[in-house]
Amino acid sequence: MKLIKKILLLSLLNGSVVLFAQEPELADLLQNIESREKISLDGNWDVIIDPLENGYYNHWLTPKKEGYNVNKKMKSPSDLIEYNFDTSPQLTVPGDWNTQMEKLYYYEGTIWYKKDFSYTPEADEQVYLYFEAVNYEAMVYLNGELLGTHIGGYTPFQFDISNKIKNGNNFIVVKVDNKRKRENVPTLNQDWWNYGGITRSVHLISMPVSHIADYSVQLAKGKNDTIEGWVKVKNSAPGQTVRVTIPELNQDVTLPLENGKAAFSLEVSPTLWEPDNPKLYEVLIETGSDHLKDNIGFRTIETRGSSILLNGKNIFLKGISIHEEAPFKTGRVTSKEECLILLNWAKELGCNFIRLAHYPHNETMVREAEKMGLMVWSEIPVYWTILFDNPDTYTNAENQLVTMISRDKNRAAIVLWSLANETPESDARYAFISKLAQKVRSLDQTRLITAALDSQTEGENGNIIEDRLGEVIDVIGINSYCGWYGGSPESCATLRWASKFDKPMIMSEVGGGALYGLHGETNERWTEEYQADVYLNNIEMIRHIDFLAGISPWILMDFRSPRRSLNRIQDDFNRKGLISEQGRKKQAFFILQDFYLNENNQF
Ligand code: GCU
16 A cells, blocks of 8 residues: 555544655754764864875875874884874864964864764664864764765764774764865855864764654644644664654654654644744654654745745844854854854844854854744855856755755744855856755745845946846845945935845845944044944935845954955954954944834834
């Protein structure tokens, strides 16, 4: 009897109507590691800085039989081994290497990381080695053996090491390389520091052989009275079932697993997640001896003409853009506390929305934003001039996209998947990004697709949005720097916009730079007064865009960039923050705050 009918029959028997959701081809990535039993491998790792990749290649540039991955030790006094992790310097994981060691500030290349750990395997156990992110290329070895490689600096990856981990001493070696390459994503030029290293946490995750690998629990598309979902269980046994419970909604279903999968649909109307009431429900999933819990919100997001509707109601996205730059210490964000500092500043600004630029930020950032009622724009680093006609570049971009969606698909806060930022118009670019959009639509029908464009045409009566990508995306992001990269601040107040598309626009970037504490006339660059004037006039411009559904000015906090070398002003920092990297609020912060908190007629 065909599978769907069997499951339908079985679920009808236990009272929940089942829709067999064709489970999308997501990344093979454990969902919700936050709630998993895990051993942290964070802390100090021994490192070898290897600019010539001497630990990998021989003098003929062919891979060595035994590279630094084997962590070779002297056996006899005459042995020749020209490296030794145990006497080498250390770097802290998670963290970038550029802000940890003066001599690594500009370093782009290979660094070998080594970590020893002792392990006592348990019966009936599956063990994963999970990296939350490594920038950019990682070759991972366990006890000298290659587990695999990963490219892309901002997405998680894992290895099943159940049959490789030893009882007792083990060692992991990771060859990390953050060299920029033309075919990479992002490519050679970017306006943020290319922080290298094992930039996010590393975990050993142990679970029963038969375990919950992945799941999705969301409102059915366009419905607020039906929760739909599926669960994927690895190594399930014949007749094994999975139980999904949402206690607060009195939902409790037990489903048969078919090939390790089960789907469900629950007729129930949850309180919907929204900025003023970011309601999350505890969801429990159990199978065999494995169980986990998640806190999930339910909301609908859609467009209607040039409006964005959250839970069926018009909403204006009062946002700010954020880079994953740590406040005060600078470098990559490495802690929940740093995430909270950034998010609390956004809340203080009056935001209900944040644009996490230009790459997927760490999972904690997204989860904490969700708890705070901040809607999220999440983006992959298809940034500026990547090689749109290179198939490997496409595969790389698509992998980052699929992993981003896989990791965060249960986060109600994420309302927009962004596919690109400021990419030059071309047929190859159109095809590349259209294909990515199709991929999103095949994976997730519950969110909107966007991209940040800077291709507006300057017409007689103002700027016109007519970039072909406008056909492909649901919401049109526009980066505009009136009063900074072009025009005087005053000219912005009368600048008008038109669009070829009956779609919502988000001003995804707008703003100007200022050095905190530098004061002067409004026409003096880099003063707080100049930046404030840019904001005042752009806010006036924004008031006149009737198809505008939100803004995310550039940017919450000054951040490090190798493109910003104006001494005594920039000093390697992009100064468009409303707050300095040392947490000092500039005048423009209060102008935008006033716009968000007091402009009731607009929102
Ligand atoms: C661009 C880009 C940002 C950059 C900003 C700037 O629009 O998207 O990454 O930092 O402009 O010039 O400050």
